[in-house]
Amino acid sequence: MAGEEKKQGADAWDATQWHVVEKGETLSKISRKYYGDPNLYMKIFEANKDVLKNPDLIKIGQKLRIP
């Protein structure tokens, strides 16, 4: 998908899927984009607990894993 950017790093086999938060996005919107269902936003939150403390608080430019 367009928002799913290439992982640049030492491990060329890294299959982690990433999304960089853009202006106006919420976890629900991101969930709808990748899963078609905004209600699955907690899947993204759970996968990013190391950087997110609250599912309602995400920042522009933040790099999130999309499981």
Place this chain on the structure above:
Amino acid sequence: MKSKKFWVPVLLVVFALGAAACGSAKKEAATTAIKAAEDSWNAVKAEVVKYIPDQAKGVDDGIKAAKENFDKGNFDAALETAKVIPDRVKALVAAAAAKKAEMAKAWEEMSGGLPKMLDAIKSRLDILSQSRKLPAGLDKEKLEGAKGGYETAAKMWEEAKAAFAGGNATDALAKGKTVKEKAVEVMTALGMQVPAAAAPAPKG
């Protein structure tokens, strides 16, 4: 004084004995060379055939040719053919070892990377299976196809691991390559980013 008539048969006998001795020496040398060729080859043949089967045939052909020459009494030709084989075998052993190392490295890379792709696909499929709607670019048919593709790839990956554990690196790598292609296909169908190491080389 003895006549010439006496010396002629004596010389012929001496000549015949010399020729026979010379022929016997050549036969013995050819026999030794063929045995050395066979011994050197038999000691490593299984390993060489395993990694470079196409090159291994040349040695079998060489030994066969040496034996055929020997059977025809062409001991010089048999010796010439057989005596170079041990050096050729040494070169093949080195080539097989290099190929083995190359395959081990390829397998190490594959076994470190492919499970990551399969895990990422499974994770996405599990979540998509819980979704009430599907994202843009993905319909139910495409999702079912991706699930089937994943199952095929996961099963084949198990077979590849078993093949490698069983010493069949060639089969393991061939299966691993198929798994990679299938995983790339599924990831692409699901709109996922393919890891750089697995991405198909750009055309042109």
